[in-house]
Amino acid sequence: MRVELDEPKCVAAGQCVMASPEVFDQRDDDGVAILLEEQPADELLDGVREAVAICPAAAIRLVDQ
């Protein structure tokens, strides 16, 4: 599974960092999300799925590949 982050859509609410701190971080100056792991290990996928579900900008996708 691959994570896609649509950065221009990001509203920097930080929800992804709360749901999945291993996969997401935020830029210090404006809070915009940073993708740390494009292909996270299986045990991290539940957190990523939660991030997808709660992102207020619908800016995260988890795609099969």
Next chain:
Amino acid sequence: MAETLAGAASDAAEAMPEFPMPRAAGCPFAPPPAVEELREQNPISKVRIWDGSTPWIVTGHALQRALLTDPRVSANDKSPGSFPFVTAYRREIAKYTPELIVNTDAPEHTRLRRMVNAPFIIKRIEAMRAPIQKIVDGLIDDMLAGPNPADLLTALALPVPSLVISELLGVPYADHEFFQENSSLALDRAAAPEDSRAASTALSTYLDDLLGKKLTDPGDDVLSEMAGRVEAGEMSRSEAVHMGVAMLIAGHETTATMISLGTLVLLENPEQLALVRDSGDPKVVAGAVEELLRYLSIVQVGLRRVATEDIEIGGQVIRAGDGLIMDVHAANWDPETFPGADQVDVTRPARQHNAFGYGPHQCLGQSLARLELQVVYGTLYRRVPTLRLAARVEDLAFDHSGTTYGVASLPVTW
């Protein structure tokens, strides 16, 4: 035929429900029954508000999420059409209010929001956990050493957010009575417009003065950070002052109410309180915070928007210029998303609630609010296991006229 139609239309106009609606007596936590009825019958329908206009009211959870992320739905109250203002005062000041994160759309909103996000990013908020724990412990020490019964609102619920937001912004806590009083007046729908105006002006003058001081003598706080951006030409002084006032107001009553009413809900549901109190797991406490945010959904006037284009959704056509009210309480009690929504269940996955809104305008301070609530709920009941209400629920003075719901005082004993 035309007559019949016209007759039906005017009947519909007469029958159109007035918003906001009253809560049912004896049900202090439930959304008004008329709002729940609207959601069951048609999760997107129309209501009449104070100025006679008839905006759409969106009460379904999924519909609300779709519309709050729809670029054809605007938060700009200067957009053409019938923006559904909460009060006459809000309509009046809209003309003079500069562009802020609350009243702009992308791309302007994106620029403004990214300028104020830094203090609220997760790692900076998380770094405040220990200082907030210290504040909460100190206030509980004072409460336990003072008279019993006590008012939880003045002993804990109000001072926690006041102390935290003062420290974050760099506002002297000694002035907290001044800004508590004025924040409350500025948001009260029952207040006379001139009183709300005077309160807002007093807060702006105060913040402008403080910003001036931070320009010459900066500290390690958000107001100093904004002063730096003003100096760098990234932000105007007026924008910085309005943002400061907004943060001061937004961070106050909301968190205080979640502390007082959240505690009341738990005291009324002892088995739920036991789950929060007896669990050493921070995840259980964090889950309880989400569930209480969902259950209480304290923003009681809804989120206000206006359509900039025609939108077909939920079997209806919203026309460009139509006003929209997103009733978050109704959406957070939508049984399609939250089965058994009228029951508080701290173990339920409640994280998808719209209590902080949804879409690009989702609450800027939500992570700070969550942290404050996690520390309070995780500490108060554990340290004061005999905590109980020192009044009858039916005798409590609930606030039905504020932007957010609340209670005037919460007498507790232990």
